[in-house]
Amino acid sequence: MMEHDIFRALADPTRRTIFEKLAAGSMNASALRQGMDISQPAMSQHLAVLRAARLVREQKEGRFVNYEVDPDGLALIAQWLAKYRAYWPARIDALKLLLKDMDQ
Amino acid sequence: MMEHDIFRALADPTRRTIFEKLAAGSMNASALRQGMDISQPAMSQHLAVLRAARLVREQKEGRFVNYEVDPDGLALIAQWLAKYRAYWPARIDALKLLLKDMDQ
DNA sequence: ACGACACATAAGCACATACTTATGCGATTC
DNA sequence: GAATCGCATAAGTATGTGCTTATGTGTCGT
Numbered sequence: 010m011m012e013h014d015i016f017r018a019l020a021d022p023t024r025r026t027i028f029e030k031l032a033a034g035s036m037n038a039s040a041l042r043q044g045m046d047i048s049q050p051a052m053s054q055h056l057a058v059l060r061a062a063r064l065v066r067e068q069k070e071g072r073f074v075n076y077e078v079d080p081d082g083l084a085l086i087a088q089w090l091a092k093y094r095a096y097w098p099a100r101i102d103a104l105k106l107l108l109k110d111m112d113q
Numbered sequence: 114m115m116e117h118d119i120f121r122a123l124a125d126p127t128r129r130t131i132f133e134k135l136a137a138g139s140m141n142a143s144a145l146r147q148g149m150d151i152s153q154p155a156m157s158q159h160l161a162v163l164r165a166a167r168l169v170r171e172q173k174e175g176r177f178v179n180y181e182v183d184p185d186g187l188a189l190i191a192q193w194l195a196k197y198r199a200y201w202p203a204r205i206d207a208l209k210l211l212l213k214d215m216d217q
Numbered sequence: 218a219c220g221a222c223a224c225a226t227a228a229g230c231a232c233a234t235a236c237t238t239a240t241g242c243g244a245t246t247c
Numbered sequence: 248g249a250a251t252c253g254c255a256t257a258a259g260t261a262t263g264t265g266c267t268t269a270t271g272t273g274t275c276g277t
Contacts, residue, residue: 012129013129013271016124019269022117035245037253048237049253050256052254053256054236055235057255058258071244071245072244072252087194090149093187096184125246142224155266157223158226160224177274178225
């Protein structure tokens, strides 16, 4: 199940941090480790989970692997969220901000 | 951390099923168990996790406890998602559907 | 008042998961 | 072509998680 992979991937705080770093700009696995106190295999395993969830995608460049945010995963979350639109609060500031952003 | 509780809560397929059932209409814990092959304590524990994540809220009615979707949790997910709007694909069908839904 | 009911909580157990160290595999450098 | 580098994978281990079987707490019916 796709949404299962996504929510399971995002359930780990380390993986959310990795995703946020990639959202700020794509980079390779070694660069991602900077300032994170995480071993190389651990990073590799986390990236594999994020990749399986389609939250992240890889782009091989020689012996480096550049990682970037995969829009597909975010779209799937948006799709999941849309199912419950009937319950979205009408006046919460966060939602108003979201609507404004989406309205472009 | 709020978003941690939310993603961790949604990482479990049984809890997502419970949430979906509640989205279709609020009901008490016993009613939720119908057709789910889950013990009473297990249901109670799942509901406690969903409650802690603000995805669900309770409304005590005598010896029954009516559960319903809590819009706060959904708003927090929307807020999290909004942070990455720069990566939302412009032309993916799912997003177009979402936009249409949100536009009411 | 007593039992039945709806639900929560406690404790224990089986399994999943996130880490570690060790090793493998290509691509690059010398 | 040998060593090094960037990354993936394997295997083992400690902790987390979801379940179970009691048991507790408050409410209702009789």
